[in-house]
Each structure stands twice: as C-alpha cells, then as structure tokens.
Amino acid sequence: QVQLVQSGAEVKEPGASVKVSCKASGYTFTDYYIHWVRQAPGQGLEWMGLINPGAGSTSYAQRFQGRISMTRDTSTNTLYMELRSLRSEDTAVYSCARDRGGIVKSMDYWGQGTLVTVSS
Amino acid sequence: DIQMTQSPSSLSASVGDRVIITCRASQSISDYLNWYYQKPGKAPRLLIYATSNLQSGVPSRFSGSGSGTDFTLSITSLQPEDFATYYCQQSYGTPYTFGQGTKLEIK
Numbered sequence: 001q002v003q004l005v006q007s008g009a010e011v012k013e014p015g016a017s018v019k020v021s022c023k024a025s026g027y028t029f030t031d032y033y034i035h036w037v038r039q040a041p042g043q044g045l046e047w048m049g050l051i052n053p054g055a056g057s058t059s060y061a062q063r064f065q066g067r068i069s070m071t072r073d074t075s076t077n078t079l080y081m082e083l084r085s086l087r088s089e090d091t092a093v094y095s096c097a098r099d100r101g102g103i104v105k106s107m108d109y110w111g112q113g114t115l116v117t118v119s120s
Numbered sequence: 121d122i123q124m125t126q127s128p129s130s131l132s133a134s135v136g137d138r139v140i141i142t143c144r145a146s147q148s149i150s151d152y153l154n155w156y157y158q159k160p161g162k163a164p165r166l167l168i169y170a171t172s173n174l175q176s177g178v179p180s181r182f183s184g185s186g187s188g189t190d191f192t193l194s195i196t197s198l199q200p201e202d203f204a205t206y207y208c209q210q211s212y213g214t215p216y217t218f219g220q221g222t223k224l225e226i227k
Contacts, residue, residue: 044221045207047218062121104154110165
C-alpha cells in the first residue's frame with residue numbers, strides 16, 4: 001500500500017533552517033509528483049510547492065522562493081523539504097502529499113505531518 | 121494568486137441531512153478544482169478531484185459540480201464521520217491555493 005512516512009517533530013530558533021524528510025513506499029517513486037503543504041496551528045492549508053521525483057524538477061510558491069528547496073534521493077525513495085531563515089510564522093505542520101496523476105493535480109496520499117516549531 | 125473563497129465558513133447540521141458547500145475562485149479555473157476533508161489532528165483526505173470525480177473509496181453520498189469560478193460540494197444523508205472541515209483547492213495555476221475551509225459541525 002502507498003505510504004508516506006515523515007521525519008519527527010523539530011524545534012528551531014528563528015533564523016535557522018529545517019529539513020523535513022518524507023519516505024515513500026508502495027508505488028513507483030519516480031512516477032508521481034510530490035507536493036508539500038503546511039498548516040499553521042488552527043489555520044488552513046497552504047501549498048508550498050512540488051517536485052517531480054523522476055526529473056528532480058521543482059515548482060515553488062513565490063512566497064517561499066529563495067528560502068525553500070525540495071530534493072529527492074532516488075536510491076532511498078525519500079523526498080526532502082528544506083526551509084531556511086525560519087521565523088515564528090513558519091511554525092506549522094508540514095506535510096508531503098502524493099499527486100494523484102492526471103491533468104488536474106490533486107493529492108491522494110498524505111504523510112502524517114511533521115510539526116516544526118520556531119521559537120527562541 | 122488565485123483566491124478561493126468558501127461559504128459558509130461553518131455549518132451546523134444533523135445526521136441524515138443534506139448539505140452544500142460552495143467554493144468560488146477569483147478567476148476561471150475551468151474544472152481544476154478538488155475537495156478534501158480533514159479531521160482534527162489528521163491529514164487531509166481527497167474526496168473529489170477535477171470538480172466531479174469521486175476519489176476511490178469515497179462514499180457516493182459525496183458529489184461535486186461546477187465549472188469556471190463557481191463550484192459546490194454536496195453531501196447527502198450526513199453520517200457521523202462526515203463532521204469535519206472541508207477544503208476546496210484549485211490546481212489551475214501555481215500556487216495551488218486552498219479555500220479557507222468550512223467546518224461542518226453536528227447540530
């Protein structure tokens with residue numbers, strides 16, 4: 001079965017970086033795009049970007065440009081999302097989600113989420 | 121960015137009721153509209169993709185319609201497990217924005 005298993009919770013100081021991992025299994029890793037979505041406490045969902053695990057190409061939301069990187073390791077079927085220059089407003093649950101495929105992008109399988117807390 | 125606006129923001133209903141949630145886009149998005157639901161502390165679950173296509177395993181009491189800028193999610197015969205927060209999301213153009221959510225509560 002399709003599974004996305006994410007790394008554990010992180011606490012970071014303002015200005016630091018965080019790298020969240022997402023290990024995929026149960027499907028052909030390079031066949032499906034992966035999205036990253038975050039959700040601040042008590043707030044809605046925010047799309048951050050996506051990566052094509054096959055080609056390694058990425059598309060980021062403009063508001064994160066310059067401080068976000070999405071990468072993948074095809075030898076371990078693992079995706080990574082790094083966010084730099086963290087501020088308190090980046091405190092959120094970060095989730096990876098598999099794109100369902102097809103013309104209309106949608107997210108059919110989700111990781112369990114990783115809480116990132118930014119606090120001094 | 122394409123803004124997605126859901127209404128209502130919250131809704132009270134009873135088991136067995138029919139409810140409709142609407143989602144409006146700030147520009148035409150054709151049929152590039154998805155619906156998710158989320159329970160507290162859980163990951164979102166895809167319900168409907170491309171406006172009206174039921175994701176595998178989703179009960180047929182859920183349905184979606186619309187096109188262009190106006191979309192609806194309909195739930196007939198509400199079940200106890202349906203009380204959650206619902207989000208629409210457009211994937212017509214990046215960033216793939218979500219609506220603010222509609223919280224469906226038990227009356």
